[in-house]
Amino acid sequence: MVRNLLVRGMLAGLIAAALALVFAWIFGEPQVGAAIALEGHAGHAAHATEAAAEAVAAEPEPVSRGVQSTVGLATAVGVYGVAVGGVFALVFAFVYGRLGAFGARATSVLIALGAFVTVELVPFLKYPANPPAVGDPGTIGRRTVVYFALVLISVLLAVAALYVGRRLAPRYGNWNATLLALAGFLAAVVVVCLLMPVVDEVPAGFPAALLWKFRLASLGTQAVLWSGIGLAFGTLAERAFSPYRAPVSSSAV
Template structure:
């Protein structure tokens, strides 16, 4: 099982995840994105002498071909990255099979990259927040994301180290508690962002929920597809090795 085999399967799984993400984003997310845009346009029209200006990219293009292109690109790139990480941890996580370690990478990736950063700095439509603080808010998010990924890697390494001497229960418990403690401390130290203003709370909630569901769909399809592909490859290669060993022993 070579890194190239993991990479190719990661790209394929990512492509499938991108298609699924587009379907979820278009059906679940786009109505709430449009609702947020309508609120923004209403505020702009009320605050200024609003004149329609030609759009560089039409809204219909953004929500169809633009969304599809972005979903496929992000899904494929993420799939390749997860595939390479999965290749790097094979045989290094206790007795986990390649399929099981790949599933762990996918779950840890979703938690560290999507779920925990979302809890601290949830997604918001463009109308929410002061335009002058976009750079600061973006920096805070990526710093928190980086800390989350590093903390997840360190926690998994700690759990793997304890597994040999303390067993699976202590290893999983120690790794989980370590990650949670690091992220809670980081969340308390890093500043919060509260620039909602008078944006409708229900519209903001539906937008954020749709964002989280869309990201969950991306990681779920990617994890399931890549785990299945890697597991199938492992079974075929194990069967081939077993046949060769049997033939050599005759």
């Protein structure tokens, strides 16, 4: 059954990746293109002489912009979706039946919602995505470490909140226990975000509207991806758990 769910999870991830790809291509790629254009203008303006600028412009790109925005984007989103779908299926197999009397679809949607909040939304609020031309290349290692540290902390806090909610349920009831656990999770997230180091490398003069649109497109792409996984996998998992129907037969008396 676990292998069956794993295959269905990867398929659901591929379906969700296709949806996220369409969203990213429509809403995200124009912002990326605009940011790259700004980066190119800034790079040329930084050269002292026209000869140096022409030398930089003559350098061939390892991968063309057209390939990046089509095949490259599709490959990256597809591989990411399949990988996330596989992990999602394993989490579902462990959690299913432990969240109460929820069916496969409801459990899948709840896991997807929780994953989006903990893995994407919480880190995004502290360290939002930045387009090209934003960020110092020399600090990319530090920024990566603090981002994934916050992702890990967020996931651990979510697991702790789930555990606390289950422990409080017999005493306060499911609804009140859920609210208390959620309040504790939010309070802990606020404290952690305040303690985490600040990363603000947006250059002066960078268009605020472009930055805002890129970040919204980035968050929207993740929302589409997780929504697609939750809905698609819930449907596929429900079919996997459905008992085989025996053929109806009639007997003569």
